[in-house]
């Protein structure tokens with residue numbers, strides 16, 4: 596069990612951790628997200644998929660405080676029952692108070708710092724709090740020393756989970772691409788999130804790296820941490836997700852289990868690039884196919 600990570604119990608499985616209601620985001624004349632609602636359940640891996648430009652990253656940016664939505668409500672419900680309206684919080688409060696962590700499409704590590712240092716820097720907030728924000732605290736307070744010990748334990752734990760222990764002292768920038776992706780996720784886990792948002796974590800990975808990523812995500816889920824994922828690689832989505840939500844042109848077109856979504860004619864039409872007025876035709880053909 597990860598240091599300070601809560602255990603998943605029967606009372607917490609299956610309840611809602613994130614509720615997005617009537618979310619809209621307008622950029623000038625472009626309605627990037629239009630009245631979009633969905634829920635992510637605690638302990639699930641929820642995937643947000645859709646064609647290029649559908650609005651997936653915009654939704655992530657609204658959830659994690661990088662954008663203020665034009666309209667809508669985003670509620671994060673913590674294990675202890677506390678609720679946070681994310682659209683009202685600043686991005687750092689979303690990480691610190693609501694316990695939402697994220698990674699980005701492009702890797703954002705401290706490439707000159709070692710792998711271990713990247714994981715310790717992520718725990719800066721906890722360490723500073725334990726120091727009482729004073730130099731005396733840094734030098735002598737027992738609470739600070741205890742917090743340092745706990746941070747190192749947590750870093751070691753996630754190094755192991757991300758299969759990076761043997762690279763702990765190497766500069767992060769020297770790691771192969773797939774290992775850098777896992778380090779980013781391990782670093783996000785060191786902030787102690789309840790919800791982890793991953794923007795295309797499998798992009799650019801080879802099959803072996805992709806399998807290592809899946810193992811890491813499964814182990815995160817087994818700790819009771821919920822995952823919200825944007826992903827283009829359908830084999831990753833279908834293999835690891837409990838729940839899939841599909842966006843097209845900023846609107847939800849499907850929502851359900853991977854099997855449900857995979858067989859949804861609207862999703863098939865969206866991915867095949869069928870025009871709106873041809874969707875009914877595609878659906879009819881699919882339904883006929885289903886009857887055979």
Ligand SMILES: Nc1ncnc2c1ncn2[C@@H]1O[C@H](COP(=O)(O)OP(=O)(O)OP(=O)(O)O)[C@@H](O)[C@H]1O
Pocket residue numbers: 622625627645646647648649650651652653654
């Ligand atoms: N800051 C911005 N200013 C103006 N338009 C934006 C901004 N961010 C996103 N958009 C537009 O909003 C729409 C949705 O973009 P978004 O990046 O959210 O889609 P996406 O589904 O994540 O795409 P991809 O799969 O290609 O990453 C696009 O038309 C995009 O050009």
